[in-house]
Amino acid sequence: MTMNKELKNTFEYIAERVDKQIELFIPKSPEPEGQLYEAMRYSSLAGGKRVRAFLAVMSSALLGVDEALALRAAAAVEIMHTYTLIHDDLPSMDDATLRRGKPALHREFDIATAVLAGDALQSLSFEVMAHEDTHSDPRVRIKLVSGLARAIGPAGAAGGQMIDLIGEEEDMTLGQITRMNRMKTGALIRFACEVGAIMGRASPQYTMALRNYASDIGQAYQMTDDLLDHYGARQDTGKDTKKDAAANKSNFIKHLGPEETRKKVEILINQATQHLSVFGEKDEAKRLKELAIYLLERKK
Amino acid sequence: MTMNKELKNTFEYIAERVDKQIELFIPKSPEPEGQLYEAMRYSSLAGGKRVRAFLAVMSSALLGVDEALALRAAAAVEIMHTYTLIHDDLPSMDDATLRRGKPALHREFDIATAVLAGDALQSLSFEVMAHEDTHSDPRVRIKLVSGLARAIGPAGAAGGQMIDLIGEEEDMTLGQITRMNRMKTGALIRFACEVGAIMGRASPQYTMALRNYASDIGQAYQMTDDLLDHYGARQDTGKDTKKDAAANKSNFIKHLGPEETRKKVEILINQATQHLSVFGEKDEAKRLKELAIYLLERKK
Numbered sequence: 001m002t003m004n005k006e007l008k009n010t011f012e013y014i015a016e017r018v019d020k021q022i023e024l025f026i027p028k029s030p031e032p033e034g035q036l037y038e039a040m041r042y043s044s045l046a047g048g049k050r051v052r053a054f055l056a057v058m059s060s061a062l063l064g065v066d067e068a069l070a071l072r073a074a075a076a077v078e079i080m081h082t083y084t085l086i087h088d089d090l091p092s093m094d095d096a097t098l099r100r101g102k103p104a105l106h107r108e109f110d111i112a113t114a115v116l117a118g119d120a121l122q123s124l125s126f127e128v129m130a131h132e133d134t135h136s137d138p139r140v141r142i143k144l145v146s147g148l149a150r151a152i153g154p155a156g157a158a159g160g161q162m163i164d165l166i167g168e169e170e171d172m173t174l175g176q177i178t179r180m181n182r183m184k185t186g187a188l189i190r191f192a193c194e195v196g197a198i199m200g201r202a203s204p205q206y207t208m209a210l211r212n213y214a215s216d217i218g219q220a221y222q223m224t225d226d227l228l229d230h231y232g233a234r235q236d237t238g239k240d241t242k243k244d245a246a247a248n249k250s251n252f253i254k255h256l257g258p259e260e261t262r263k264k265v266e267i268l269i270n271q272a273t274q275h276l277s278v279f280g281e282k283d284e285a286k287r288l289k290e291l292a293i294y295l296l297e298r299k300k
Numbered sequence: 301m302t303m304n305k306e307l308k309n310t311f312e313y314i315a316e317r318v319d320k321q322i323e324l325f326i327p328k329s330p331e332p333e334g335q336l337y338e339a340m341r342y343s344s345l346a347g348g349k350r351v352r353a354f355l356a357v358m359s360s361a362l363l364g365v366d367e368a369l370a371l372r373a374a375a376a377v378e379i380m381h382t383y384t385l386i387h388d389d390l391p392s393m394d395d396a397t398l399r400r401g402k403p404a405l406h407r408e409f410d411i412a413t414a415v416l417a418g419d420a421l422q423s424l425s426f427e428v429m430a431h432e433d434t435h436s437d438p439r440v441r442i443k444l445v446s447g448l449a450r451a452i453g454p455a456g457a458a459g460g461q462m463i464d465l466i467g468e469e470e471d472m473t474l475g476q477i478t479r480m481n482r483m484k485t486g487a488l489i490r491f492a493c494e495v496g497a498i499m500g501r502a503s504p505q506y507t508m509a510l511r512n513y514a515s516d517i518g519q520a521y522q523m524t525d526d527l528l529d530h531y532g533a534r535q536d537t538g539k540d541t542k543k544d545a546a547a548n549k550s551n552f553i554k555h556l557g558p559e560e561t562r563k564k565v566e567i568l569i570n571q572a573t574q575h576l577s578v579f580g581e582k583d584e585a586k587r588l589k590e591l592a593i594y595l596l597e598r599k600k
Contacts, residue, residue, distance in 0.1 A: 026454075032476060033483075036454055036462040087419060092411035111392035112465050115415060116458050119387060122419065123453035126426050130445045138438040145430045145445050153423035154326075154336055158416050162336040165412050176332060183333075 021075035059196025160184025186218035216272035359496025383421035460484025486518035516572035
């Protein structure tokens with residue numbers, strides 16, 4: 001299954017604009033530190049799917065947020081996501097060789113540059129989010145910054161990655177794996193959907209609907225990642241596959257087997273789309289539902 | 301020369317309170333990611349001099365900021381500083397074995413944990429700064445976050461570290477070394493002094509005075525660091541010494557020689573204290589002047 005035309009167009013529309021934003025945020029530099037900017041651009045503009053940008057822009061559109069503002073926040077989220085990928089790929093972490101179909105950053109440059117580029121992307125993401133051009137109301141910007149910080153800090157992505165590293169050595173229960181994924185990848189996905197709620201000053205009902213949707217697709221996304229790692233071919237996914245089994249990693253497949261995992265994904269996707277019913281027949285809600293269904297069927 | 305009694309007392313007073321703040325921000329965790337918190341605590345509570353906290357708290361006191369608020373911001377700055385030290389010490393960077401008299405974090409734990417702990421400390425610093433307990437006015441908090449992000453991003457510490465890494469291979473001019481230091485260590489020191497100006501909503505005159513003071517002591521601080529590396533003994537500084545010469549690093553000593561460097565430090569310190577004359581005979585201004593003079597004489 002491929003994306004339907006509307007979803008595909010929306011994805012391309014957002015990815016193109018987010019890439020332009022990121023290019024502006026990370027200019028080429030003739031200064032001695034130019035290599036840092038090169039490295040930041042290499043990974044940030046590598047043609048990712050921009051799922052998190054899609055979530056940020058669609059949730060914003062759903063709540064009437066100006067698109068130019070949403071695109072800045074979406075770019076900040078993608079910049080942050082790229083930082084986590086660069087550090088996760090490091091030899092001391094997952095030791096990945098490929099990312100988005102290209103050599104991992106530490107292979108294209110070197111380890112020190114990859115560490116620094118990740119560090120600088122984290123800082124840049126906060127800088128963009130805090131900038132007055134992202135929203136005129138400082139209360140909104142500070143909420144964005146706080147949410148972003150929690151999503152990637154020790155209670156979010158960094159904590160999740162720590163558990164993942166330990167998990168290579170120890171067996172984790174299904175509950176522990178779920179918690180790890182909620183932290184490692186789920187937190188930033190949930191935050192991407194909250195961007196719209198924060199910027200659009202959404203009612204608690206709408207905020208909760210987006211949060212629940214994000215929570216379900218976040219978990220489903222990680223499960224389909226595991227399935228792709230299990231079934232996928234390297235040329236399709238653009239990264240190394242079968243790495244989890246090789247590392248004897250505790251993941252959903254190991255506990256549930258691939259078929260049971262797939263069934264769980266279907267239940268989550270079904271739930272996710274139901275959460276969006278509060279938004280009625282709005283186009284953006286449709287796109288978000290289509291994304292959920294696409295995640296179920298994605299090949300990379 | 302040692303610190304005079306008032307300065308020493310003030311330093312101890314601030315260090316003790318900032319350490320208590322940091323302990324609250326990084327609790328021990330019984331969760332599987334507990335190792336991450338342990339690592340963050342190991343480096344954050346290693347008894348640093350807390351120069352940046354001192355600058356943040358003194359500049360705040362000078363401008364009438366509530367001490368409890370200043371201490372939170374000061375802790376955020378020290379947490380950020382600790383992150384930069386952890387990553388700078390990594391084997392792919394400066395490959396340091398000692399820090400603050402203890403094994404570097406990547407030696408006490410492992411490289412992956414050190415990368416992650418640094419990452420998480422960066423995020424935590426922003427989280428603390430953005431928190432409503434740090435200042436009731438979101439406009440003040442967003443200014444703090446923006447300033448902090450610029451100080452450590454590609455135009456600040458991360459960019460400076462990139463130049464430093466390249467500088468091990470290439471010769472740098474004196475101008476390039478000065479620029480590198482302004483980015484690598486100066487930016488966060490300047491920001492620490494700006495904390496008071498931002499939180500105290502200082503006049504442009506006072507803001508500029510603090511900025512100029514910080515700029516001068518920041519440069520002097522780096523020069524005395526180079527001098528300590530040149531002359532110092534490992535047991536005094538609590539870190540590896542003579543590393544710069546061993547790595548054939550371009551630093552002030554290499555260009556100017558130790559005596560000329562020391563003379564330049566004296567000029568900068570003299571300038572720094574003069575910038576503070578706008579604050580008259582206030583106690584906090586005295587302490588900041590004493591710090592400048594102490595930097596000139598410090599042994600570690």
